[in-house]
Amino acid sequence: MQSSEIYLESLIIATPQEGRNLAIKLARKSIVAIQTDPEIRKKLRVDYAQDTAQLIASAQVIAIEFQTIAMANNYWKS
Amino acid sequence: MQSSEIYLESLIIATPQEGRNLAIKLARKSIVAIQTDPEIRKKLRVDYAQDTAQLIASAQVIAIEFQTIAMANNYWKS
Amino acid sequence: MQSSEIYLESLIIATPQEGRNLAIKLARKSIVAIQTDPEIRKKLRVDYAQDTAQLIASAQVIAIEFQTIAMANNYWKS
Amino acid sequence: MQSSEIYLESLIIATPQEGRNLAIKLARKSIVAIQTDPEIRKKLRVDYAQDTAQLIASAQVIAIEFQTIAMANNYWKS
Amino acid sequence: MQSSEIYLESLIIATPQEGRNLAIKLARKSIVAIQTDPEIRKKLRVDYAQDTAQLIASAQVIAIEFQTIAMANNYWKS
Amino acid sequence: MQSSEIYLESLIIATPQEGRNLAIKLARKSIVAIQTDPEIRKKLRVDYAQDTAQLIASAQVIAIEFQTIAMANNYWKS
Numbered sequence: 001m002q003s004s005e006i007y008l009e010s011l012i013i014a015t016p017q018e019g020r021n022l023a024i025k026l027a028r029k030s031i032v033a034i035q036t037d038p039e040i041r042k043k044l045r046v047d048y049a050q051d052t053a054q055l056i057a058s059a060q061v062i063a064i065e066f067q068t069i070a071m072a073n074n075y076w077k078s
Numbered sequence: 079m080q081s082s083e084i085y086l087e088s089l090i091i092a093t094p095q096e097g098r099n100l101a102i103k104l105a106r107k108s109i110v111a112i113q114t115d116p117e118i119r120k121k122l123r124v125d126y127a128q129d130t131a132q133l134i135a136s137a138q139v140i141a142i143e144f145q146t147i148a149m150a151n152n153y154w155k156s
Numbered sequence: 157m158q159s160s161e162i163y164l165e166s167l168i169i170a171t172p173q174e175g176r177n178l179a180i181k182l183a184r185k186s187i188v189a190i191q192t193d194p195e196i197r198k199k200l201r202v203d204y205a206q207d208t209a210q211l212i213a214s215a216q217v218i219a220i221e222f223q224t225i226a227m228a229n230n231y232w233k234s
Numbered sequence: 235m236q237s238s239e240i241y242l243e244s245l246i247i248a249t250p251q252e253g254r255n256l257a258i259k260l261a262r263k264s265i266v267a268i269q270t271d272p273e274i275r276k277k278l279r280v281d282y283a284q285d286t287a288q289l290i291a292s293a294q295v296i297a298i299e300f301q302t303i304a305m306a307n308n309y310w311k312s
Numbered sequence: 313m314q315s316s317e318i319y320l321e322s323l324i325i326a327t328p329q330e331g332r333n334l335a336i337k338l339a340r341k342s343i344v345a346i347q348t349d350p351e352i353r354k355k356l357r358v359d360y361a362q363d364t365a366q367l368i369a370s371a372q373v374i375a376i377e378f379q380t381i382a383m384a385n386n387y388w389k390s
Numbered sequence: 391m392q393s394s395e396i397y398l399e400s401l402i403i404a405t406p407q408e409g410r411n412l413a414i415k416l417a418r419k420s421i422v423a424i425q426t427d428p429e430i431r432k433k434l435r436v437d438y439a440q441d442t443a444q445l446i447a448s449a450q451v452i453a454i455e456f457q458t459i460a461m462a463n464n465y466w467k468s
Contacts, residue, residue, distance in 0.1 A: 006095045007095070007098075008094045008095045008097075008098055009094065009095070010094060010154065011094055011148060011153050011154060012153070012154075012155065016398045016399065016400060016401055017396045017397070017398045017399070019398075020397075020398055020416070020419070024420070024423050024424075026098070026141070026144075027137050027141070029098070030102070030136065030137035030140045030141070031133050031134070031136075031137055033098075033102050033140075034102075034127055034133055034136050034137075035127045035128070035133055040127075040128060044128065044130045044133070045130075047130060048130035048131075048134070049424055049425045049430075050425070050430060050434065051130075051131075052434045052435075052437060052438035052441075052444055053131070053438075053441075053443070053444055053447065054130055054131055054134055055421050055424055055425055055434070056421070056438070056444055056447045056448050056451060057131065057134045057135065057138070057447065058134050058137075058420065058421075058424050059417050059420035059421055059424075059448075059451045060138060060447070060450060060451045060454065061134060061137045061138045061141050062420045062423075063416070063417070063420070063451050063454040063455045063458070064138065064141040064142060064145065064454060065141050065144075066416075066455075066458060067145065067454065067457065067458045068141070068144060068145045068148050068153075070401060070458050070461075070462060071148075071149070071153065071461070072148060072153035072155070075401050075402070075458075075461065075462035076400065076401060076402075077402065077462070084173045085173070085176075086172045086173045086175075086176055087172065087173070088172060088232065089172055089226060089231050089232060090231070090232075090233065104176070104219070104222075105215050105219070107176070108180070108214065108215035108218045108219070109211050109212070109214075109215055111176075111180050111218075112180075112205055112211055112214050112215075113205045113206070113211055118205075118206060122206065122208045122211070123208075125208060126208035126209075126212070129208075129209075131209070132208055132209055132212055135209065135212045135213065135216070136212050136215075138216060139212060139215045139216045139219050142216065142219040142220060142223065143219050143222075145223065146219070146222060146223045146226050146231075149226075149227070149231065150226060150231030150233070162251045163251070163254075164250045164251045164253075164254055165250065165251070166250060166310065167250055167304060167309050167310060168309070168310075168311065182254070182297070182300075183293050183297070185254070186258070186292065186293035186296045186297070187289050187290070187292075187293055189254075189258050189296075190258075190283055190289055190292050190293075191283045191284070191289055196283075196284060200284065200286045200289070201286075203286060204286035204287075204290070207286075207287075209287070210286055210287055210290055213287065213290045213291065213294070214290050214293075216294060217290060217293045217294045217297050220294065220297040220298060220301065221297050221300075223301065224297070224300060224301045224304050224309075227304075227305070227309065228304060228309035228311070240329045241329070241332075242328040242329045242331075242332055243328065243329070244328060244388065245328055245382060245387050245388060246387070246388075246389065260332070260375070260378075261371050261375070263332070264336070264370065264371035264374045264375070265367050265368070265370075265371055267332075267336050267374075268336075268361055268367055268370050268371075269361045269362070269367055274361075274362060278362065278364045278367070279364075281364060282364035282365075282368070285364075285365075287365070288364055288365055288368055291365065291368045291369065291372070292368050292371075294372060295368060295371045295372045295375050298372065298375040298376060298379065299375045299378075301379065302375070302378060302379045302382050302387075305382075305383070305387065306382060306387035306389070318407045319407070319410075320406040320407045320409075320410055321406065321407070322406060322466065323406055323460060323465050323466060324465070324466075324467065338410070338453070338456075339449050339453070341410070342414070342448065342449035342452045342453070343445050343446070343448075343449055345410075345414050345452075346414075346439055346445055346448050346449075347439045347440070347445055352439075352440060356440065356442045356445070357442075359442060360442035360443075360446070363442075363443075365443070366442055366443055366446055369443065369446045369447065369450070370446050370449075372450060373446060373449045373450045373453050376450065376453040376454060376457065377453045377456075379457065380453070380456060380457045380460050380465075383460075383461070383465065384460060384465035384467070
């Protein structure tokens with residue numbers, strides 16, 4: 001039922017910016033895990049990218065994923 | 079009232095990718111715990127997998143479950 | 157105004173699976189605390205168990221409650 | 235603009251159950267801080283207590299407040 | 313684009329109650345940062361203070377801000 | 391697919407107020423990452439800044455981002 005694709009090798013990542021990019025990737029992969037049909041996703045994407053409520057909800061998912069990634073990297077303190 | 083099924087033996091898991099898969103599983107099992115009828119779930123699934131707002135909300139549940147799993151595994155640091 | 161029922165004796169619990177069950181229980185008890193009439197809750201339950209958006213929102217509450225329980229038990233590491 | 239009422243003397247509390255009750259209280263006091271008119275709140279309450287989506291959203295607020303309270307009390311471990 | 317106003321001097325604050333008040337202030341300042349026109353905000357406020365779903369959503373923002381403030385003050389333990 | 395722009399050099403920042411500003415910036419950059427067309431974003435912005443539900447949802451994203459930033463800076467304690 002779940003994709004056997006490996007999209008997360010490690011949470012340890014060199015820079016905060018890469019951490020942001022990984023957070024966005026993880027959020028997207030969750031969508032992929034639930035809606036597995038790429039054609040349907042493509043069609044859905046057009047809609048939600050123009051719906052601010054859904055854009056904000058997506059930003060919230062990214063914020064949570066990023067919090068985990070930032071913790072894992074000790075906030076890139078040193 | 080609650081299912082007696084054991085679906086979570088441990089939060090300790092070998093790799094980050096398995097952590098993602100477990101997060102998705104936990105999110106799904108919460109749905110199962112509330113809507114226990116598999117026929118109704120099957121019917122509902124068709125709908126929500128085409129509704130981006132619900133896909134994003136699902137991604138948020140996965141993000142929270144994953145944060146817990148990542149903490150439990152000390153972010154697979156070593 | 158608040159129920160005097162004691163439904164949470166301890167957050168310390170033997171297994172991760174019992175932790176999931178407790179998370180579901182805590183989520184339900186919050187609903188009970190706000191909507192105290194069991195007849196109304198019973199009627200409402202039929203509706204929301206068929207509404208995927210609400211099932212997903214419930215799963216999110218469970219995820220947050222479980223995070224707290226998992227922290228309390230040091231993720232059942234040993 | 236903000237109420238000068240003191241409704242939170244301490245986060246340190248004797249038992250997990252009192253922690254749940256405090257979480258519910260904090261959630262309610264946030265509503266009071268925004269909608270200061272008790273008559274309007276009373277009228278609104280009738281509506282939302284019969285709306286499952288809002289009951290679930292309230293349960294989520296309680297879950298977050300409880301997480302903070304549980305952390306403050308080191309999960310009542312000893 | 314962002315207001316140059318300084319509304320957060322410190323997260324360290326004397327009492328839990330002041331922590332609640334600061335949480336409410338931070339939530340409000342986020343709204344101000346996005347909707348900068350005070351006239352529009354005033355008009356919007358009348359609406360959302362009578363909409364329970366939005367009151368509950370506001371309570372959730374306050375709960376998250378308060379969690380951060382409580383952590384910063386080590387839960388006012390001593 | 392993702393912007394190659396570097397908008398987050400570091401989570402370490404001098405003051406709590408700058409932390410708030412960074413939280414707002416991160417929330418906005420997440421929206422930009424999903425809706426890459428500046429013209430569409432500009433049009434969407436007019437709508438959501440007058441929709442209180444979306445303003446509150448935005449405030450929630452900011453609260454989560456700020457929690458991460460505050461943790462990274464040890465709450466600017468010293």
